[in-house]
Amino acid sequence: MKQYITYIRVSTSEQGKSGLGLEAQQRDIDIFLDQFSEVPFEVIARFQDVQSGGDDDRPELAKALAMARKTGADLLVAKLDRLSRKVSFIATIMDDKRVNLRVASMPHADKFQLHIYAALAEQERDFISARTKAALQSAKARGVKLGGMRDKTMKRNEAAKTKADRFAASVLPLVGKLRDAGETLENIADALNEAGKLSPRGGQWTATSVKRVIERA
Known part of the structure; x- marks a missing residue:
């Protein structure tokens, strides 16, 4: 029987944002299990953190990874950035032969595709950050308080x-x-x-x- 360990995460600032809430993540996981999973299957454990994706020291994620290594169950997340916002952290997990990572929103993606997606997402976040800083500097130069x-x-x-x-x-x-x-x-x-x-x-x-x-x- 196929086994899964699910992990969902939200930061305090993200809890009310569409597509990032805990309910939305659980919905995506349920869709994956219903439409894309091997059958029969079972979810042997569920873990949840309320913590920033930039902080890799998350207790529930550590438990989820430890159980995945011990049982061989797939670690299932709704979206890749729920696991982490850092390419280096995601790459480390994907390189761990004892952890099989599945992403509900990308049900057919392999490790290579997930790595590329994580790198592109990180570049986009860096660009958005730079754009925001430039906009603030421009506003300040115009005399905006x-x-x-x-x-x-x-x-x-x-x-x-x-x-x-x-x-x-x-x-x-x-x-x-x-x-x-x-x-x-x-x-x-x-x-x-x-x-x-x-x-x-x-x-x-x-x-x-x-x-x-x-x-x-």
């Missing part, structure tokens, strides 16, 4: 936080009653959807969005 720009951003963030807090307070009574009645997060999400109440982002409720409302309150 960069501190003022940050102040505006902080005000927008504060306004968004206030709005989110207000929204959480509006649905908390119903959520609280259902929670006190012993309902699961999934059942609470279903109840809110059936009641026609939109989630904070204007879509359907999920167990995760219910959990966030509870935590915010």
Whole structure:
């Protein structure tokens, strides 16, 4: 039977970004397992870090790699940059004969293709960083007060936080009653959807969005 160890990662700053959240990564992994995996298969362990991809000292990743080496199970990640943002680190893992790396978003890619992709992605990030620095220098040369720009951003963030807090307070009574009645997060999400109440982002409720409302309150 084919065996997998899954690993997902998100940094604090990335948690709300589309395509990088934990739910999105799990969705991609599930698609891979459903449509591209050998059968039968089993996921023998799941690991998760909330830490920067530039930091290679991640405890859950270390556990995932150790188990992959011990069991021979494939290490499955949603996207290559969830493993690391450094080509050198990715190359080291791919050179490890005891680790078989699979990337859900590139189900047919071999080690050579993964290495090329990692190198191109790193070049792109370096270019974006250089472009951002050049834009800031240009703005400064034109007399733009960069501190003022940050102040505006902080005000927008504060306004968004206030709005989110207000929204959480509006649905908390119903959520609280259902929670006190012993309902699961999934059942609470279903109840809110059936009641026609939109989630904070204007879509359907999920167990995760219910959990966030509870935590915010």
